[in-house]
Amino acid sequence: MNEFERKLSQQIFRPPPADLRATLFGASPLAAASAPPALWTWRDWFWPSPQAWGALAALWVVFVVQQWDHRPPRSPEGAALRGLSAVVQWSNSELTSPESTPSAELRAEDTTLLAFHSSQELHHALDSLH
């Protein structure tokens, strides 16, 4: 520290306002008027790097949106099983009532089923239903 710096460092700053101490620690301090002290707040948690946390949250949002957009379509296996279930129901009703015929909807599902599955897969699916 040279002479000039020493000269500067000897200059005395003004003290804080006299009433501030009383405001903080007086008879009715501001602290008492404020809410009870919280041990932990969200702000304290985010304090060191709010931008980093914000960026991470944004990244998660983008990730979730992407996952939602690229979710797999409903599987053909599921549709086939529903079709099979309908066929079984129709077969049962045939057994109990030979005159009955499948509805147009059941016929359509049946057609879809036969078009998409080999007989081996059909048997396998039927076994799984039982």
Added chain:
Amino acid sequence: MSPDLRQLYDEHAPALFAFLLNFTRREADARDTLQELFLKLIARPQLLTGVQNTRAFLLRLAHRLAIDTHRRSTVREAAIERAAAEPVALFHSATDPDEGAFRSALAEALAELPAEQRAVVHLKLWEQMTFAEIAEALDIPANTAASRYRYGIDKLQALLRPLYEELR
């Protein structure tokens, strides 16, 4: 209320207020920031647990809060209002007129420095902190602290040289 906080205030508030006043150049901001800092400590005294250098910790906290206050007030107030603000009285009034003139000139010269340069100069000259301590308090590299100090002192010397030479 912990009596230690009163003691803490008596020990550190003058230095913190001086730093804040010099950094913000606005008495209202310096006061608000100092008040906010101690309210924080009153609400959460455990913040001081494990702190080794209390003054350095408080100065670091004061610097961060001052930046937050500055951001808020920049949004809140029109720039024209800021420009019209009266120059702040930084130093004690001196009985010696020459000394008084020097303090006024120093206050004006400090106002010429960028805020972050002024912060480094303040911590070095009036808190006798090392560049490593300043770097930690202001979240900057030590080299940056050293160069800011050098630029700041050179500028102050250039601005104050005539008066300083006259007073010697």
